[in-house]
Amino acid sequence: MQLIGMLDSPYVRRVAISLKLMGIPFVHRPLSVFRHYEAFAAINPVVKAPTLVTDNDIVLMDSTLILDHAECLIGADRRLHPITPSERDRSQRLIALALAACEKTVQIVYERNLRPAEKQHGPWIDRVRGQLVAAYDLIEDEIGDGEGWLLSSPRPLQADVSVAVAWSFSRMMIPDLVDAGVYPRLVASTARAEALPEFLDTPAT
Template sequence: MQLIGMMDSPFVRRVAVSMAVLEIPFEHRSLSVFRHFDQFREINPTVKAPTFIDDDGTQLIDSTLILDYLDQRAAPEERLMPQDPTVRRHALHLIGFALAACEKTVQIVYERNLRPQDKQHAPWLERLQTQLAAAYGTLERDVATAGAGAWLCGGRLTQADITVAVAWRFTQHILPGAIEPARYPALAALSARAEALPAFVGAPLE
């Protein structure tokens, strides 16, 4: 199995961390969709990260679809998505807002770094920042409700914890100061706890 993409992408990193937790061995090919565009295109013509290649050569793209496939390979008791419908719904709620935070972070970075300054649209950036803060505000309330030292969907690490923690670390890394940790203490604590786990340490944000 191969996972292609840079760990500075939260979408790549959530797959890598999940595979480590599930103890699924894989080869990581650290290709950038920018710096290695032509090389990446030879593998996947859409140049989308993450790209996952199974042992038989089948390609999967989109982190959520990749993770769904990998989760189904695991025994039910080891899966990262909860099996109980109510708990699963809560996990999907958390994952959805975390992925929204990732998307808004990426949009802000692209607007600031890829568009010439005189072409940047201040109202659009303000809207993105508002959406980003709203996503983390929702997650902060949910994480705080779970309680200090608790995982978000029961007594063990799930995909909700992985995705929320990866999203938080990504925003803090690539947009320092945009979301102040002091205003989101529950999220900051969850992130610190998750980032100390071997699966996270083994997939460092590049």
């Protein structure tokens, strides 16, 4: 299968790392939705990253839906979602918060980089930043003592991947708006994940 998109997208990076953790082989094609628009559109006319072309040549998009497809390809021992309802609910909450943080980071980056300074709307940026900070505040509270993986699993699961990718992305793109000193447990959790071979082999560049 082929994963289309740049690793500086947290959504693409989330999928790539997850596929590696699940042991699912794939070919990464680093096409940008901006710089390689026509080439991307030839694969997926919607030009949405990540895009996955399955082994059956089905074109999928949206990181969560792509990862749902991937989970169906492997045994339970390699899946990244917990099985028990209570643990799955907590996992889904952490993932949702991480994805919300990614979304708000992207909105701020687009506002800053794509909209002329005189047209940027301060109250909108303040609102989005408030949502971003709220997401990370809640994740910090959920992490607990910061020891081990987020769901007390012997191995990293999707919540660990999503949270780490989100925090690394925000710190890379808008470090002035997310103070690492406020989130010591989140910083420690991310550092633990980023030290894994699957993360190291999938840099956000």
